[in-house]
Amino acid sequence: MKRLFLLISLLVLSKFSAQTWATEDQYIQKFAQYAVEEMEKYKIPASITLAQGLLETGGGQSRLAQEGKNHFGIKCKEDWTGKTMKHTDDAPNECFRVYDDPKQSYEDHSIFLATRKYYTKLFDLDMKDYRAWAHGLKKAGYATNPRYASILIGKIEKYKLYEFDEVNSKEVLYAVLKKYPDLKDDRAFMARMEPAKATKKTTTPVTVKVPYKATSYAQQQQRVERIKTKAEILNSILIKSHPNGGLKYIVIPEDTDVQYIAKKFKISESKLMKWNELEGMVLAKNEVVFLESKNSDGNTATYKAEYGEDMYDIAQKFGIKLNKLYSKNRMDEGQKPSAGQLIYLIDKKPRN
Template sequence: MRKLLFVVILFFVLPMCYAQSVQEEYIKKYCQIAVEEMSRTGVPASITLAQGILESGSGTSMLSIKGNNHFGIKCHSDWTGSRMYSDDDAKNECFRMYPNAAESFRDHSDFLRKNQRYASLFQLDPKDYKGWATGLKKAGYATSPTYATRLIEIIENYGLAQYDSGTFVPESIDVPALVADAVTSDTKPTRYYSSNGFELSMTEYSLGSNNNTQYIILKYDMDIEVLSRKLGMAPWQLPKYNDLPKDYKVKAGELIYLKPKRSKAEKKYTEHVVVRGETMRDISQKYAVKISSLYKMNGWEQGVQPVEGSRVRLR
């Protein structure tokens, strides 16, 4: 009888332990991007994390695994990106696909921020997670009648409100998925720095994406060689991607791309009017477009700098 009781306990308790571990790992992995999105758009980090846990099954759902879609956002008429199809409220519904998880988190914030039916939520105190949870359900984010209650339970069970306070400072992380996706594995025969992974403290930097190109912004000056070592990248990568000398010192607040820039700008940017003192590199960094592509598009010789008031084609 005692052995049977032990087996029964294991049967029910082990899955709970596993689930809790999966959820805690998910929080650890994505808390930073949630906090950054709160700073960028005003969506509470606790709500973002709770929705991610609930909608993606803590990153285990088919949508999140195959499509990096952590929030169950459907295509809608304005979506021009990649798509995947899955049964939901109806059969074979269209869902958005993303190149990485970070893009899913950013699109989730933008989806809420730009959609009029969620506008009233941004009048709430960012720390009012209960108001946000209730408002999301009321606005029709999900059809489940218990959606708000489940979000609140997740937030309170895992202490997610701490991420809304602005005082939470994580210790460090090991190669976050957002950066791991961004760091390219070029095959040039060259020496790579020996690294145990992403060694920067989360208090030292912020991450973002411009023209579908990941970048990092440091909070204090650092030699580009040291930054490369901390990122576990080859010593030539950052200088090449950002058109910088190998002995360059990255300044606090400066945008540094983590992978090659694109061959043309986003569709909404067709040309750039040059301001005084602006160089081709400045324009290249601003729109995440390779300098070589800018010269080619504009029919200019390499090295020529634009004059104030001139127009530079971006695509």
């Protein structure tokens, strides 16, 4: 009898509780609206934008998406004046844009495609031809993954995202509901489909009395966040795995010297100096230091130098031996790249 009662209870609860969706389904439900709105403004297929968002964020689970509201992995570049965050992508500690709202990220992605000369040919394509757009993005160099176009197309066809290319911004929520009919029982989603109720303003001032409570100095001190000492910060350095072949490296959290790092990681000072092409013993905060010999090639074909970067910065960013980097780019030792200059990280293929 108890078993029967339990079964009936579970059935009743399942009928009235909200559906638990997979992360990618949740992402589509939440951000399809933004993708269609951007399609209307910039003529970029909503299916493409949504598929890119799904891929870049891992269904909204990536650190960039959750902490920086950055859904398309857009880096700072020289023209960005907003908030930023450091994140390891092609190289350690790269600078990425931070937004106050994901909607800003979606619009910035549209502006990025619409204003960069590399993507101008995309806008000659049929807006409903998601396959052509996917291959066009790969051809224009949007991503280094050789399978990028097929991955996007796979996402679009798996979730039938092309259906959003056929609707306008006023029809999106109903299109989502058609795709996920069980959402009719999801109060949080349905609330978005109902017009907001007007709230009555009051001019009557409200006074809140807060009783005074004496607090000792010791209690106040407990509330103050404890500041770590320099020694504690340096002692907490973690070894990381570089995208270029998994090379072991660290990022210096506070100014220190080669002797300290050599002792901490049980590596000779001479090897650290050689592997990192160091000329002095001082290591500055945020400096990248490799704990093994760097590679002769990068993990991506090319890179555009940013303002103020020199070849050593690029070599450390991508885990490449400095002399190899100069050689690949036919530059003399000490020669600096100009902002925006294309730097080869892998040897150029000889012409036939």
